[in-house]
Amino acid sequence: QQQVKQSPQSLIVQKGGISIINCAYENTAFDYFPWYQQFPGKGPALLIAIRPDVSEKKEGRFTISFNKSAKQFSLHIMDSQPGDSATYFCAASMDSNYQLIWGAGTKLIIKP
C-alpha cells in the first residue's frame, strides 16, 4: 500500500512532442505528490509538486495532472526539448511523516 508505481520505464519522444509519464498509488492518505528531475551525474531536483486539492498544476512547459478518484497522477512535458532528456521520478508522501515514497523512475530521451 506504500508503493508508487511509475510507467513507462523509458520513453523516447521527438523534439517538439509531448512527453507523458504516469504514476499510480494505493495509499489514500498521501497528500503530496512531487516530480523530481535527475540529470546524469547529478542529484534529483524538484521540478513541480501538487497537493490533491487541485486537479492540475502548470509551470511553464511542465504540467501535473492529478486524478484523485483513480489514484493516479501524471507529468506532461509540452514541446519537449533535448535539454529535457533526464530521468524523472514521481513521489508521494503524507505531510505527517516527511517520508517520500518514490517511483522507480523514467528515463526520457528527446530526439532532435
Add this chain to the structure above:
Amino acid sequence: EAQVTQNPRYLITVTGKKLTVTCSQNMNHEYMSWYRQDPGLGLRQIYYSMNVEVTDKGDVPEGYKVSRKEKRNFPLILESPSPNQTSLYFCASSLSNIFPYEQYFGPGTRLTVT
C-alpha cells in the same frame, strides 16, 4: 552558494572495512536524509533526521548507521560493508514545513564494495 555536499564522490572498498560518507548542508535545514539509488528501484530512504540528535529509520536501514550531532552534518556510516551495499548514495536536506517541501540533494556518492 546554497548546497549539499557529499564526500567522497567515488569510493571502492572491500567487504568489512568500515567507512563513512560525509554530508553537509549550508542552508540551516532541520531535515536531512540519506537515500540509496539502484536501477529499477528508484530512491529508497535509509535514515532521516528531523533535527539535531533526532534520527529515524527509513525503508532500508539495515547495515547503516547515522548521527546528527550538528545541524549541518549528517554522516552515513557503514560499519561492515557488504557487496549488496554497492549503490549510488544521496544525501538530501529540506526545511520540510513549507510547501513545496523541496528536498535539496547532494551530488551523490558512488560506492563499490568488493
